[in-house]
Amino acid sequence: MPLLIRSFTLLLSKSASQSSFSHLRRSHHRNLLRLSSSSSDAGSDATSDVGRSPNPLGMKEEADPGSVEGTDFLIVKYPHPSLRHVNEECTEEEISNGLISSLSKQMFLIMYAANGVGLAAPQIGVNKRLMVYNPSGDPKKWMEETVWVNPIITDFSDSKGIEEEGCLSFPSMQGLVERPKWIKVSGQNLKGKTLKKKFTGFEARVFQHEYDHLDGVVYVDRLINDEEREKVRPRLEELVSEFGDGGIVELKELTPP
Numbered sequence: 001m002p003l004l005i006r007s008f009t010l011l012l013s014k015s016a017s018q019s020s021f022s023h024l025r026r027s028h029h030r031n032l033l034r035l036s037s038s039s040s041d042a043g044s045d046a047t048s049d050v051g052r053s054p055n056p057l058g059m060k061e062e063a064d065p066g067s068v069e070g071t072d073f074l075i076v077k078y079p080h081p082s083l084r085h086v087n088e089e090c091t092e093e094e095i096s097n098g099l100i101s102s103l104s105k106q107m108f109l110i111m112y113a114a115n116g117v118g119l120a121a122p123q124i125g126v127n128k129r130l131m132v133y134n135p136s137g138d139p140k141k142w143m144e145e146t147v148w149v150n151p152i153i154t155d156f157s158d159s160k161g162i163e164e165e166g167c168l169s170f171p172s173m174q175g176l177v178e179r180p181k182w183i184k185v186s187g188q189n190l191k192g193k194t195l196k197k198k199f200t201g202f203e204a205r206v207f208q209h210e211y212d213h214l215d216g217v218v219y220v221d222r223l224i225n226d227e228e229r230e231k232v233r234p235r236l237e238e239l240v241s242e243f244g245d246g247g248i249v250e251l252k253e254l255t256p257p
Helices: 003-007 009-015 018-026 092-096 099-113 201-214 226-243
Strands: 033-035 118-120 130-133 146-156 160-167 170-180 182-188 194-200
Touching: 092 099, 099 118, 099 130, 118 201, 130 201, 146 201, 160 201, 170 201, 170 226, 182 201, 194 201
Parallel strands: none
Antiparallel strands: 033 160, 118 130, 130 146, 146 182, 160 170, 182 194
């Protein structure tokens, strides 16, 4: 068993029952972030127009990559317990001994194989505060790859935008989500160095979507109204039925910060 998989065995056992982990192993779905529209520029004080464009960035449609060479991790779907579990901070030892670096590389492999733009560790059953993304979704643009270890949002705009989001932990469904147009963040890189950044536009939305996963929040918790929630309810019921016993099915009704 590879060192990384062995080292995270305890984390996986905490985040899922044996039956749900077996279900994870059988699953052929790969569930990565899909955002179908970028948020508006941070300079505007008004809330953006509602966006429902299916693919404004010209990115490839998400795909089920099957088995991804270079990793044994699989992607979880709602209502897998890992999506709601408490996520622990990455420790100094895990950063210094290369475990977090190795995990992030495997997360990028899965993300690109599924034509995604971002992935959080809970989505592969590892309840650690770790997220990766590349806004372009293009592995050739590796300079845009970003890894955040133990990130926090330190400030955000009063102005907000409403855009349609989807998530491959919730396949075949989308909904409108309101989020701040800009955010300030702090966290660590793979060497443990502290970083501080400000993000606007699409990258701000990608970051917030992935960051929510680290707090046990999923995008359907943030759908803007009852109409949006009712639209996805039939698909949510299908996912619960497909998953079987052991899932956490309760959803929240959250407003943006």
